[in-house]
Amino acid sequence: MPETVNAFLAEYGELLLEGTGSTIVMVLVPTAISYVIGLALGVVLYLTAPGSLRPMPALSAALGWVVNILRSFPFIVLMVFIIPFTRLVMGTGSGILGTIPPLVLSASPFIARMVEQSLAEVPRESVEAVEACGASIPRIVFSALLPEALPSIVRGVAVVLISVLGYTAMAGAIGAGGLGDIAVRYGYYRRVEEVMWVAVIILIVIVQVIQSVCDLAARRVDHRGQAAVTAAGRRAKADRDLIKR
Amino acid sequence: MIQIQHLTKTYGTTLDAPHALEDVTIDVADGDIMGIIGMSGAGKSTLVRCINLLERPTAGKIVVDGQDVTGLSGAALRSYRRRVAMIFQSFGLLAQKTVLANVCFPFLAATGKVTAENRERALELLDMVGLREKANSYPSQLSGGQQQRVAIARALACDPEYILCDEATSALDPASTNTILKLLRDINRSTGVTVIVITHSMGVVEKICKNVVVLEHGRVVEQGSVADVFADPKSQAAKVLLERVEWDA
Numbered sequence: 001m002p003e004t005v006n007a008f009l010a011e012y013g014e015l016l017l018e019g020t021g022s023t024i025v026m027v028l029v030p031t032a033i034s035y036v037i038g039l040a041l042g043v044v045l046y047l048t049a050p051g052s053l054r055p056m057p058a059l060s061a062a063l064g065w066v067v068n069i070l071r072s073f074p075f076i077v078l079m080v081f082i083i084p085f086t087r088l089v090m091g092t093g094s095g096i097l098g099t100i101p102p103l104v105l106s107a108s109p110f111i112a113r114m115v116e117q118s119l120a121e122v123p124r125e126s127v128e129a130v131e132a133c134g135a136s137i138p139r140i141v142f143s144a145l146l147p148e149a150l151p152s153i154v155r156g157v158a159v160v161l162i163s164v165l166g167y168t169a170m171a172g173a174i175g176a177g178g179l180g181d182i183a184v185r186y187g188y189y190r191r192v193e194e195v196m197w198v199a200v201i202i203l204i205v206i207v208q209v210i211q212s213v214c215d216l217a218a219r220r221v222d223h224r225g226q227a228a229v230t231a232a233g234r235r236a237k238a239d240r241d242l243i244k245r
Numbered sequence: 246m247i248q249i250q251h252l253t254k255t256y257g258t259t260l261d262a263p264h265a266l267e268d269v270t271i272d273v274a275d276g277d278i279m280g281i282i283g284m285s286g287a288g289k290s291t292l293v294r295c296i297n298l299l300e301r302p303t304a305g306k307i308v309v310d311g312q313d314v315t316g317l318s319g320a321a322l323r324s325y326r327r328r329v330a331m332i333f334q335s336f337g338l339l340a341q342k343t344v345l346a347n348v349c350f351p352f353l354a355a356t357g358k359v360t361a362e363n364r365e366r367a368l369e370l371l372d373m374v375g376l377r378e379k380a381n382s383y384p385s386q387l388s389g390g391q392q393q394r395v396a397i398a399r400a401l402a403c404d405p406e407y408i409l410c411d412e413a414t415s416a417l418d419p420a421s422t423n424t425i426l427k428l429l430r431d432i433n434r435s436t437g438v439t440v441i442v443i444t445h446s447m448g449v450v451e452k453i454c455k456n457v458v459v460l461e462h463g464r465v466v467e468q469g470s471v472a473d474v475f476a477d478p479k480s481q482a483a484k485v486l487l488e489r490v491e492w493d494a
Contacts, residue, residue, distance in 0.1 A: 129337030129396070132297055133403065134326035135354035143353055147341050224340045225385030 012195050015182065020202055023178040026096055026168040030103035031161055037104070038111025041067070043141055045112055046119040053127070053137055067109040076170040078102050083174075099171045107164055114160065118152035119145055151222035158214035162207055179203050247273040247296065247407065247439070252305035254291050254463075265291040266463045269305070275406075278433050278440045280454035280471070282447065282486055288463040289443045293409045296441070297329045298322060327355055330400035334412035336392040338384040344371065344395050345380040351402040363402075370398040374428060390421025397428055408432075410442045414449060426453050447486050451475065459483045 041063065047053050048060040073081065079102040083093040086101045122145055130144045146153075169180020179199045187196025254266040266288045273279045283289045294300040296307055298317065306315045314325050330351075338347050348367040349359045371377045374394035376387075384392050393413060400408055410429065414422040430453045433440050442454060450457050450471060457474050459467040461482040467474060478484045 123335070123337070123340075125333045125335050125337035126339055128299055129331065129333060129399075130339070130350065130354070132299060132326055132329075132331040133351045133354040133399075134323040135350075136323060139354055139357070143350070144339055148339055150341065222341070223383040223385065225383070 008194060008198075012192075012198070016179075016195070016198055016202065019177060019179045019182045019199065020206075022096060022176065023165070023168055023180070023203075023206070026099050026103065026171060026176065026178055027161060027164050030100050031107060031164050033100070034104050034107035034111050034160075034164075035157075037108040039115055041108065041112035042115025042119065043146075045116040046145075047137065047141070049116075053131070053140065067112055070105060070109040071113075073106070075102065075106050075167040076173060078106055079170065079174060094175045096171075096176045098174050099168065099176045103164060103167060106167060107160060110163065111156070111160055114156040115149075115153060118149040118156060121152055122148040151218045151224070154214055154218040154221060158211050161210045161214075165203070165206060165210075246275050246310060247441075248306075248308040249273075249292070249296070250306045250308060252292070252295060252307070253303050254288070254295060254300065255303045264288075264463045266295070266302075269460075269463070269465055271458050271465065271468065273407075273439060273441060274456075275439050276433070276437050277456055278430070278442065278454050280442045280444060280450035280457040281460060282444055282450055282457060283460035283482065284445060284486070287460040287482075289445075289460050290411055291463075292460065293331075293411050293441060293443045296407075296409055297326055297331055299331075323354075327351065327403045328405055329407045329409060330403065330405035331409040331411065332393065332396045332400050332413045334415050336384070336389070336396045338392055338395060338399075340384055343381050343383060344376065344387070347384070347395055348398045348402055350399060355403060367398070367402060370401050371395075373401075374398045388421070389417050390424055393417065393421070393425050394428065397425070397432075401432065405438060407439045407441065410440065410444075412443055412445075415444070415446070422449070423452075429453060445486070447475075447488075459486070 045060065045063055045067070048056040048063070050057060050060070070078075079099070082102055082105065083098075086098050087093040089101055090097045092098050126148060127140065127145065130140050135144070168176075168178050169184070171178055172181025172184060179202055183196045183199040183203075186192040186199070249269055249271040252266055252269040253264065255264050257263075269288075269292060271279075271281075281289045281292060291300060295302045298307075298314070302315060306313050308314070309325070309328075317325050339350070342350070345364065345367055348370055349363055352359050352363040352367075368377055368380060371380055374397055376391060376394055376398070379387060379391065379395075384395065387395065396413075408429070413429075414425050417425065426449065429440055429442075432438055433453075440453075442449060444450060454471050457468065457471050458465055459474070459480055459482050461480065466480040467478070467483050474483060475487065478487050478489060481490075484490050
């Protein structure tokens with residue numbers, strides 16, 4: 001048995017290691033860039049919504065449109081569709097560098113919606129109380145809204161990272177490599193199923209790590225007490241169930 | 246002095262949109278504790294939220310010390326809001342900030358920073374509401390009554406001339422309600438701050454208010470001193486609120 005493992009590692013170890021590295025880079029770098037854009041966009045979506053702190057129906061509708069259009073593209077289609085743009089900004093349309101623009105363009109609107117929703121969960125009276133103190137809108141956003149929404153935003157990070165991880169599986173189409181690409185190439189084209197299995201297991205481990213780290217971080221930054229947190233979670237779930245029906 | 250003049254608020258833009266408030270005129274004298282009472286949906290919350298312009302009136306004016314504040318915006322609106330503090334039914338505290346940071350928030354809102362003197366003042370206010378030892382706790386670790394006392398300390402941080410209470414005791418048990426009402430009365434006596442209390446409970450009005458306005462369907466149907474209105478309620482709404490009618494009639 002150990003000989004089989006050693007033989008496997010000798011043949012595919014480096015490939016899998018490199019693939020894991022590529023996947024991690026393709027997840028972390030675009031997500032970090034996307035959060036800069038997505039946070040700003042999410043705050044603007046929240047503030048300009050009807051009945052919010054600075055309602056601007058035209059801007060809100062226009063941004064909503066852009067966000068929805070970008071979110072309508074299946075990632076693999078978006079990636080191919082914008083290759084000319086990717087070449088323009090990155091100097092290349094392929095490889096890991098070539099995945100950054102489409103991943104950012106996919107993840108930013110997604111993050112914007114998650115952030116908007118996290119902000120909307122902040123109790124109305126808390127926001128009004130701060131407004132009634134005579135706080136300016138930037139003060140409300142930076143000193144009240146974002147800190148109050150932080151645990152929810154951190155939970156959103158896990159969802160976003162895991163989605164981006166899913167997108168990177170398609171990056172093989174433009175030669176960027178990564179675990180998803182390895183799983184497809186070896187599992188589907190070459191029929192070396194062990195490699196596919198190991199790639200899938202590594203992906204599962206990465207997802208578990210992302211979720212656990214984000215859950216832990218969210219609990220660390222949340223001061224609402226367990227009762228309030230579970231109540232909020234239950235409400236959110238009840239709402240989702242209602243919408244599904 | 247706050248003068249509410251011919252205030253009208255409608256939601257929606259159609260001509261027959263329902264009136265939340267219709268031609269409401271009330272004078273609130275400095276140092277008064279004024280009760281605004283009515284059933285659910287009578288428009289009392291809308292009224293109090295128009296006073297600090299959390300809602301914009303459709304027509305009419307809010308005049309404070311002779312100045313029309315109805316059209317204020319930007320920095321002028323923010324500085325007006327510092328003169329008019331507000332406390333809410335579900336307290337409106339920031340759950341992710343400590344009690345002390347919550348009480349210090351008005352300083353942050355006013356100046357962009359919290360100084361050592363600000364913190365000192367916040368601790369004095371917490372002392373006054375009996376919660377100094379909870380300064381480093383989070384709101385979730387406090388009872389409802391305690392959270393409302395924190396909200397009162399926060400309201401007092403910017404030395405307001407007026408305090409608006411929007412159903413401030415409706416979520417509290419009778420003992421906590423009494424504590425909050427005593428606190429409001431004592432603050433009114435010691436600082437002369439004018440208090441406007443929105444409630445559907447005549448008990449609250451009876452305990453602390455000097456004058457009372459009865460709202461029904463967005464209109465003022467009765468106003469006067471608490472003694473007069475209680476002795477001889479004229480409007481049907483006041484009679485119902487005072488339980489002077491047969492409950493199953």
